[in-house]
Amino acid sequence: MNDTIKKFGYPATLVKGYHHWVVLLRPAQVTLGSLVVAAKSDATDFGDLSDDHFAELKSVTADVSSALQALVSHKKLNWLMLMMVDPHVHFHLIPRYEGAREWMGQDFEDKAWPGPPALGDAVKLSDDQISGMATWIKSSFPD
Template sequence: MNDTITKFGYPATLIHDYDHWMVLLRPAQVTLGSLIVAAKSDAQDFGALSADHFSELKVVTGDVSAALASLVSYQKLNWLMLMMVDPHVHFHLIPRYEGTREWEGQAFEDKSWPGPPVLSDAIKLSDNQISGMATWLKSGFPD
């Protein structure tokens, strides 16, 4: 695993594993269902990924969109590829919605809707919440 995948809590945050990508729970939830979609590669430039990465990304995006539509009822998905602090190719995937969503009795408000997401406005999850939310999100992905 590259350092970026490890930094985002792998293996505890693993939602779904593909041949060339991993979907991870984002331990700091900007909105409910915030994820990291990380390339299983040492590449630090999007264009340096293999053709197989790009081909499989089509499957990953479809799976992620379907899972989050079912579980979170988002209105938009923001795919942010920042790679400033964590250099390996990855996206911060932020489900966007007007108002609040609830999970396990906790409210997750999209405070900056309809503007750009404010990543520093995230709710940091405890280890127990990470485990529970990861299990919940896995239920939306194909086996």
């Protein structure tokens, strides 16, 4: 796994592994269900990924959308490819919704709805919360 994947807490944050991609729980939750979708590659430019990466990304996006819809009932999914601090190809996936969602007694509000996501207002999860939320999200992914 590349350094970007490790920085986002792999393997503790792993939600689903694919041949060319991993889906990770984002340790700082912008909204409930925030994820990182990262390429298993040393590429630092999206266009440098293989055709196989792009083909598999179709399945990854469908799985992510379906799983999060079941759990969070989002209105939109924002796929942010920033790669300024963490150079390897990855997306920050932010479910968007009006108001708040509750998980394990904690509210996760989309404070910027309907504007751009408020990345600086993310809820930082404890190790126990990371483990619990990753398991919760995994439960909605196909085998």
